[in-house]
Amino acid sequence: MGGRPMKRIDRVLAVLDPTADAQPALRKAADLARACSATLDLLVCDFDPALSGQPFAESGTLARHREAFLADRRAALDPIAAELRAGGLAVETHVRWGHPLHRSIVEYAVATSPDLVVKDTHYHGLLRRTLFTNTDWNLIRACPLPLLLAKEREWPASPRIVAALDPGHLGDKPAALDHDILDWAGLLAQRTGGEVHAVHAFFPAALLAATAFTGDLPFAGAAVAAEVVAAERERLGRALEAVLAAHPVDPARVHLEQGAASEVLPRVAETLDAALVVMGAVSRSRVQEAFLGSTAERVLDRIGCDVLVVKPPDFTERLPF
The missing domain is CATH 3.40.50.12370 (Rossmann fold)
Structure with a gap:
């Protein structure tokens, strides 16, 4: 571990x-x-x-x-x-x-x-x-x-537990938080006879925006965009593999999905008929007021199953009281 x-x-x-x-x-x-x-x-x-x-x-x-x-x-x-x-x-x-x-x-x-x-x-x-x-x-x-x-x-007799990961740390989450999420998902699956699915949603909007115009080649943009998405998927796939190397998650249960997290996570949870989604949250306030990002709040709002919210180890130090 x-x-x-x-x-x-x-x-x-x-x-x-x-x-x-x-x-x-x-x-x-x-x-x-x-x-x-x-x-x-x-x-x-x-x-x-x-x-x-x-x-x-x-x-x-x-x-x-x-x-x-x-x-x-x-x-x-x-x-x-x-x-x-x-x-x-x-x-x-x-x-x-x-x-x-x-x-x-x-x-x-x-x-x-x-x-x-x-x-x-x-x-x-x-x-x-x-x-x-x-x-x-x-x-x-x-x-x-x-x-x-x-x-x-x-929860069913063998619950499906979804670990929502951020291997690129685009949500400003510390790298260790992905391991904590997987540890919690694994522990609960072990104790309940369930199985863990790892999910990451990526939305390469900024990368795609750079390919929107390609001069006088009207069809080149789509080809370049496809290459950009494929390269990003490959990069994040390697990052996911690195995180998952320390955890016994079946590769068939790893889901790398293109789209906004607020859409992908509820959809994957519903498709899998998941009992639980484990996700991380951090505080990013400069005045030590704990709050979640708008993406995390939209995800929580739309997930129909139970949710386990995991915080970084130093979160207590950031509390305003």
């Missing part, structure tokens, strides 16, 4: 929504914890603006009401945890008061260092869009730990 530490899942953090009936994050986090013999940490972060404090409110009364509010949340977690423990899982429960919610979740995750964070999100089949909440987007941008965005659909 090129000297990199092997990925492990010893602790899974499931972020639960106390207002939701369906909890796909709980179900999938429990399945992964069971498959990895890991501890499952159930977290509820909640906030009631009516209990946040008023200029003339008596602080002791507010504190008592707030503690009663959190006690209700703990009581709701108890039977969930008991059922999971009865099934053989090691389960811990935690309830936090916090606003905004994403900051409270990230602060807890950084303090406890789980190997994986799992949270619900929802895909609208008719709209063909993932309905991310504001908390979802902020977690995607700010959570330094691997973040699994779980949808309702169950």
Whole structure:
């Protein structure tokens, strides 16, 4: 593995929504914890603006009401945890008061260092869009730990897991991030009996623009463009081979596709009937405000299966809080 530490899942953090009936994050986090013999940490972060404090409110009364509010949340977690423990899982429960919610979740995750964070999100089949909440987007941008965005659909017995790679590092992603993506995809495939597919989308727009005009030869442009695309495909193919040399991915499951990543990745995931796409994200802000590029956001918005977002190892240092 090129000297990199092997990925492990010893602790899974499931972020639960106390207002939701369906909890796909709980179900999938429990399945992964069971498959990895890991501890499952159930977290509820909640906030009631009516209990946040008023200029003339008596602080002791507010504190008592707030503690009663959190006690209700703990009581709701108890039977969930008991059922999971009865099934053989090691389960811990935690309830936090916090606003905004994403900051409270990230602060807890950084303090406890789980190997994986799992949270619900929802895909609208008719709209063909993932309905991310504001908390979802902020977690995607700010959570330094691997973040699994779980949808309702169950994983099959042998899930297909797509590793979205950037071997040319056109998205400003560090080279090591491709290996982390493949490590995570490989680990989850091993634990779930699945298979890994590696995908890279390339869109040589700048190269093609240079071939748009060829003087007095009206048909030469198309021939030159084809040569440019073929050369770029060959170059990226070699780069992919170099990255994949350290990972046991079947060459038949390597997909080098021409087109915009926001179109290619959702299409490939749908064609493969993938259960999960693993992709990387970085912070590129000069003022240390974590955010994703517009391409990554469009990809996340359109992928119908679960998504695991992986960050570089130094991401925590870039957080604005």
